[in-house]
Structures are given as structure tokens and as C-alpha cells.
Amino acid sequence: MEYVSPEGLRLDGRRPMEMRQLRAEIGAVAKADGSAVFEMGNTKVIAAVYGPREVQNRSQQMNDQALVRCEYSMANFSTGDRRRKPKGDRRSTEISLVIRQSMEACILTHLMPRSQIDIFVQVLQADGGTRSACINAATLALADAGIPMRDLVTSCSAGYLNTTPLLDLNYVEDSAGGPDVTVGILSKLDNVTLLQMDAKLPMDTFENVMQLAIEGCKAVANYIREVLQENTKQLEYRRGV
């Protein structure tokens, strides 16, 4: 199957190094302490953050740092066929863990001992790259909740099809069976917090693909920063500062 035409266009009209259209919205869930909707093309994710608040289960309380919890789920209507998406299955447990670990890497947990931060992410519409979109949404929601962070964690995926590295795979490209490298970075600190791939790739190709994904992460970080600044300006305006 031809995923990149000889003219250098992908099936949806992007070039190999191009991302899908990004869109973000802060404050989608009024009740939560922080929330955001994040879209990468047709992938749409909502995230809500509660906390820092009192630890619900006392036995899990930690005296030197905050407890970060994360729950990932997919809405029943997120894919074309309406199916009940089981909670706590292998895949969602794994993604929950991935998001939690990424977030723990940037939250300054030692500033909030004996407290708990809950992150809920739900996929509203899935079109490939849900993992990345969830992390990006969670970052925005954490920022919205005013939780102290080292840096913004952003994530993006890249793949390798038709001997071309491709940025930000959509569902069709994702299900082509090629490698799918998901990278999460702390954009300013240049630290990698997440790196996943479940396929084999020769080392030098892998480095190219990973580099491309990192570029993608940085682009996402720039966008998120813009959105946050815009949001802050609005808050300032509303307060009449």
C-alpha cells in the first residue's frame, strides 16, 4: 500500500513532516480544578484535573510528595462502531500508567506532600495518536489547575512507512502495521519522559524517526504555550488587571 505518493503527499494530503491541525481549549469542565480539550486532527481528548486535594485512601498517602493518579478511558462513541469500552483492560491500564509517569516527571510533587492529584482523560474521538493527545491534554489541564510544574510535557508520535519517516500518524497510517514511535519530552529542559515503540527498526532509522517525533513535540509545546498565554491574557482581562 502506498502511504506516501511519489509526489510526497500522504493519504490525507499532508507532507511527511507535517502534523495534523492542532486545537486546544482550556476550561471545558467547569467543576474540575483544571481541564482542557485537545485535538490533533480528528483525535479529540478531554482531560480534567482535581487537586491537589486530600488523599482519599490514607494508606496511599506519602509524607514527602503528592500522589498522582491517572485514569484513561475511551468514550463509547469515540470510534466508528459503537462499542462498550471496558474499563481497566490491559490497554487502558497501560496508557493510564504511561500518562501518570509522564506527568509525575514534570509535576513538582515534593511541594505538595500528603496530597493527591487526579487526572482523568477521556478520548472523545479516536483517529490515531490518542496517547500523545492525552498527554498534551493532561499537560494543559494541569497548567489550568495551577499545579506547579517543571516544564510542559508534550508528546507526539512518528512512524516509518514506505521508507519515509512520517510525523503524527493518523488511524489509517497507524493501522498500517509499521513502527509507531511515541515520544514525550520536557520541551525546555530537553528531557525525554516517554519513549515507546512496539516494532523493530534499524538503529539509525529509529534515530531519524525519533528526532522527527521530538520536533513534533516541540511544535506542540509551542502551540500549548501560546494557548496558555492567550488564556492568561483573558484571565487578566476578566479580572480587570
Add this chain to the structure above:
Amino acid sequence: MLQSKSFVRKTKGGKVLKVVREHYLRDDIYCGASFCKACDSSTARLSSTAATILIVDTNVVLNQIDLLENPAIDDVVVLSVVLEEVKNKNLGVYNRVRALCSNSMRKFFVFSNEYHKDTYVKAMAGESPNDRNDRGNGGSAIRVAAQWYQNHLGQGTHVLLITNDKENKRKATEEGIFAETVESYVKSLGLPGLLDLLVHPSSEDVGMEDVEDLRPLKRKVIYTEHKPMSEITSGLHRGIYHQGKLRVNRYNPFEAYVGSESIGDEIIVYGRANMNRAFDGDIVAVELLPQDQRHEKSLSIADEEDEEEEDVHLAPSSADAAPRVTNLVQGSAGDINPLSSRPSGRVVGIIKRNWHSYCGSLEPMPMPAGNGGVAHALFVSKDRRIPKIRIQTRQLGNLLDKRIIVAVDSWDCLSRYPSGHYVRTIGEIGDRDTESEVVLIENDIDARPFSSQVLACLPPLPWSVSSPDLANPIRQDLRHLCVFSVDPPDIADVTNFVHPGTPLDDEAAQRGTSVYLVERRIDMLPKPLTEDICSLRADVERLAFSVIWEMTPEAEIISTRYTKSVIKSCAALSYVEAQARMDDSRLMDQVTTDLRNMNALAKMMRLRRIARGALTLASAEVKFQIDTETHDPLDIGMYQIREANQMVEELMLAANVSVAEKILKHFPLCSLLRRHPSPTKEILEPLLRTAAAVGIDLDVTSSKALADSLDRAVGDDPYFNKLIRILVTRCMTQAVYFCSGDLSPPEFFHYGLAAALYTHFTSPIRRYADVIVHRLLAASLGIYKLPDIFQDRAQLTSISDNLNYRHRNAQMASRASVELHTVIYFRKRPTDTEARIVKIRSNGFIVFVPKYGIEGPVYLMARGEKGGGEWLVDEQQQKVKKIDGSISYGVLQTVRIHMEVVEPQPNRPKLQLTLDQGHVA
């Protein structure tokens, strides 16, 4: 700009899904005209002086691809919507258009109109992608793009839409776009030669009625209508139809086989009517015939056309090349037909066509009078499996004595023959160069010179071993050793020059193997590599890939080492020279003693291999002596096999086996190996019957048993044993390359060599398989890392499939070339010689001529008086005798025959064998 496409799709499970996809529209898609100022012209393809730019419609690309490939047509814009539709309808044509678009000599530009913000046409609500394409065919997207081009390039350029769709043309003219049909455009070019390339539509798209009337058509239905696809699908589902690939018998075009998975057997299809317009290689749906209809069909073959006749041909070297003669005996043997239990059937529909272009010539016919020079001629393909093809031409006088290429366009049930169109001329019939080219084209062999990109990958000449090469730690310096080579260019380090992913590598992978014709060789790699850099000449330092064994005097291998090396050959010997040295007892120099030692070791290895059950087979390979000036064959004779050949063969086998073990150990899933499947019972059956008739009992339970019984099969004359071996050899199937991940280890077995593992390592210059194996071996030594393609098993499998295909074609081409030269040779030399009967037929027998390695039919009675009853075939005894019992011929008997080239039809010479009466030995 973002658009979203949404459509509804039904899943396999029967659920209906709504699919939504993003569709990005861009402003950075350029028009491809190098004179355009608004666009980035770095990727421009259209010429700077183009006054007319053609935009082609889908139907034009699909039907007139031969015209588009003609260099007279240029400055063409192919829209992506057209490409997409072509791809869905005909992948072969799609690949050809793609090749045109990427060919730097041609000015074809692909315009991605689907992604351009101004030319995107939004799908109408409720349209599926297919509908949309159909509408694209109707032309709205194409017309929008044409309009855009006209506006974009301004009035200085003439943008012309070429379409054969009436509706589209009308709408285009209404919208103010210049549009023409292919015919009128080609006529306006004023090149009559191009008109022959046109495919004439059978539909009512364009008014061709005036021409239609000239066709001498009896409007009666000759073939039954093909069943509609829906019926075929449901029939296949219910098990009344069987799907499979139709293979026409190479030696009898009225008999075909369909390998069907659903009944696990081959279905025989007799006669053109039952084949129902299917070509060789088509995927067809077959319906089984009831038992009582089976027999009569097979007898009516010969009435249909006076073509059923066997040619003299080269003795086959393996079962794949051998004729399949399952039904030939039954004609007069009557009811004893052991094979009648085979199901026979008829084709009800064609699922996928395998039409391409064919080589051949026109049937001789008188020049038609008048009618604008348009003539209808019948084309006869060189490949006998292909039926005659009707074509239309305006240059009949030119073409009658030429070999031409013709493509098939259609075959409706009203006409006896398919219709097609002329593609190009190769040359004069009978001319050796022409005929050689026909051989190459028929076997899909690319004999074009290497492109400049390929040649650019070569190291600069004159090349010599450089100091970095010597300093390289992976390369062992073996220059101090006495190294010499015997005949084959030996195992040079080709992969040091052919790097994966380069144009050179791609080209070699595509060619797969060098092809040896009688008078020329078509190289897999360019000359500088084959004849200089990778040729291990005497007294020159060369890079090599070495396998170093340490052996006991009993030829037991103690240790094996593989290394890249630098060698300095002290002698490059031919087989003859090597043999002469070994035989000359006066010579005691280093090389000669080494040769003798090696020969002693090789002999021991050979004995051991035979003890393991390797078959000693014999082939009827012939060698031509060619006149260096005229390239005419001067003499033919059997290829002589010397001890030196056997020695080299033995060592090469050992090297191949060692390497196979090594690479498989390191890469169990992605090694390229070679296996030889055991011959099936069915193939061996005729051989066993022949052997039984002459009183030999062949045990075929294993290769060991067969080898032993072959050794016991000694007749009264010295040639007998060799003859039996030749007969056995031709029952063997071909060995094939495969990817080790695709099969389980017991299937790796090489039957002929009785080796558990085997591969090709020794000739990287002329076989691409060896190049791959070299890379695998280098990777297993940790010298280089494994190229990416080895990660992808599917790709490796496709490479090995291609290698098998090329390998087979190369062999076919060599054989065809030898056959061609045999005819040339005997043209001036009618010969009497001795021959052996190898097969008994109802009206004669097939003889094998050992001296020239050919075989062919000898008729006992004139053609036409078949079944005259004068001769009787004894199936059991494999004898044919005269009714009165005066003369009888048995299988393997020696006869004297007369060989002569005759021309039953002008320009169609063929070799005829006749019995030299009175000299029956």
C-alpha cells in the same frame, strides 16, 4: 484548508461503519510548467516551450497506454484523481503510467488536484469513493483541473483535455475548455504511425461505425457469455465454480490446467470453446463438466484449427520445462486412459485478466485494396499458448515480414479471436538479432544498457586495491598465499561495490541474474564490475570474500572460517588448462600440486556426498562454436565435463553448504536459502513406465534409493546409463530460492544434492541471490549490519520470488536461444544422425538426439491420416508396431534419423526430423 471526507463502509462482519477522514487542501502544489512564474519550478516536468499541454482523462490512460508511451506524446499532465482510478481498475497500467511520470526523458507531470485548494471537488452527500471516481470519470474534477490550468497559465498556452467520454467532452466544451478525442488529436498530429497504436473502442463512445463495417464479422455467438461477477462469487461460495489460475499447455494450446484449491487438484480444460476466451495466466472461474462430456471434447481439438503440431525443441532439463503430455496417448490407445479420472471443466468467467503484450508476426495475407490503407490482419504470437489476435493497421506492407509486438484489448463472445493493437516493430523475421530480441522480450528480460544513475554507483576506473582497503580490520590480507582460480570468476567481494539501496543494487535485484544466450550475455552488473573490478585475474590484487577450511587428508572439515580478504591470484585457469596441468605428470610446480591435492579432496567429498544420496544427474547441455565475425554457429556438440569441472563444482557446493549453515544459525528467520522439492509421484509416473518397459526397476522412495538404482541401471550400450539419467533429470522440478522464515526446517531439504541446507554464495557477479547471501554472511560475522529489507519478511519473500522468476526466465531464454541457433545451424546442413526414442505416440514417437541435445517428433505416417490404424501402440510395452507386426519401435531404441530445416510457411523455418528408413538399428 481542512476538509473532511466522510463515507459509509460495510465491514467484513456485515456492520455498517461511518468513516471520517481528514483531507488537507494545500497551496503549495505547483503546476509543473517550467515557464510558470507563479509556481516553484524545481519539480517542474513540462517543457519550457510547451504550446499545448494535454490533460488526459482516465479512459484515455486506461485504454491508450501504448500511445502515451510513444515519445511523440509529451507535455502531459496526469491528475492524481485519474491515477487513483487507474490504480483501482488496472494495476499494470498504473505502474506503466507511474514509470512514465518518473522517467526523466519524458515530460509527464502528476498534478495532485485532489489536494490543491482550488481544484478539489467536494464529494456529494452520500457518495462512496467509487461513485466519486465514476463521477471523476464523468469528469467534473478533471474539468475543474483543466479550467484551473487554463486560467493559471494564461492564454499563451493551449490546455487541451483529451477524453473519449462523449459526455465529458460535451460538458467541457460547454464550460469553455478545449477538449478532443484521442483519435482526432492523434490525427491532428499528422503521424500515421501513431494511429496504429490506438485502441479502437468497441463501445459506442466514439463513432467508428464506418470502420466497423469493414470487419469480416459473422455476427454469431462463438463463445458463451461470461457469467456476471455476482453470480461467479456466489457460485464460488456454493462450490459449483472453482477459482484458479489458468495455465495453457506450452505444447498444446488447446489444453489448459486450472490449479484449484477448492478441489485440491488440477482441472483440465480442453479446447478453445471450453477455455472461453481465457488467456494463459488469467484467474478464472471454472465449472466442472459431467463425466460423459469429457472425452469427446478432447478429440475435437484438432478440427478447430490446423495448428496442433509439435516442434523440434531442446531436450528439457527439468520437469518445469518439459511438455505435459497427459492426453496424447489416449487417441488411439482408446479406452485405457489412466488419467481420465482427472476432472475436466470449462471456464464460466474471468476474474482477473493477465493480458499484456505479445511478440509474434502477422499471418501472411494479401494487401487489401483501397479503403484508406486500413487493413485487418491476424497476428500469430510466438508463444503458442496465445491465440491469434486481430489487429487493425495502416502499414500492413511494412509489417508483414516483421516481428512485432501486439497488445490485447478485448475479446467479445461474437468474435473467434481477441482484438488488439500494434505496439511496435522489433525487426525482420528470421534475422538473428530480431529473433534474439524476441527471445529476450518473451522472457521478460531487460537487456537495456545500464542507466547513468546505475553507472554512477561504480567506483572510478582504473580501480585497484587501495590502502584503506588493506588497512580495514575486517579484511584479511591473504596476498602472501598461493591463490589461484579455475574458470568461474570466483567469489569476489561484490558487496563491497554494490551497496544496498543504491540504483545499482535496485537494478541488480530487478535483473536477478545474468542471462546467457548463445551469442551474447546480458549482465546483471555493469561491465567494469564483472570484467575488471570483481574479476579475479592473475597477478592482480583483488578483494574477495573467502571461506577457509581446514581439512584432514580424508577431506573432513575441521574448522571453517569466513572472512573478507585481499588476494593476489597467481593463476587464473580455465577448466581446460586446469585439467591439462593435472594430467601432465611432468609439471610439479606449486599450483599444479595444489590442484592435484584439491582434486583428491574433492573426489573424497564427492564420494561422501553420493553415499549420502546425492543424485548424479546428466544433462543434455550443448555448446556452440560461434563464428566470431558473423556470429553464426559453426558447430554444436555436447558440453564436455572434465574432472576439473567436478572438482570446482564440489568445492563450490561445500562452500555454499557451509555458508548456508552459518547464515541460518545467525538469521533463522530471514536467510535466503535454496531448496529442491522431492519430485511428486505423478511426475515420476511416465518415467517409471518407460523404465519398466526396458526392464529397469527404479526405486524412487528416496534420493538415495534412486541414486542406487540409477547406478544399477546399466544396459548393453555405454550410452544407456546416461540416457536414463537424462530422463530422470527432466523429471526433477527446479530448485527454488526461499526465505527461511516462510517454511519449516524439514522443507529446506535439497533433494538433488541430498543436503539439509543449501544456498548460493559462489557467484555474486551473475546471481543476485549470492549478493544477498554475501550481505547476510557479512552481517553474521558482525562486519556490516543487516540492511533494512531483511527486517521485512514479506519483502524478502518477494525478492526470492522475483529471483525464481528471473532465474527461470533466464533458463528459458538460454534454451530458446539455443533452439534458435540450432535452426540456423541446420539451415545449411541437412544431417543424418543417430537418435534415441524417448516417448511413444499414436502416430509416431519422440526422439532425442544426443549429439545435438534436441528432441522432436518423428511421424510414422503423414499428418492428416491420423488413426489410419496401420500402427498400434502398446501402452504396457511402450512400443509402436505395424499391424502386420513387421516393424516395431520400442522406447529407448536407437534409430537413424534425417534432420533438415523446412519452411512450410514463408518466413517460418522449422527443423524437421524424419526417419531414415532402412537404417533401423
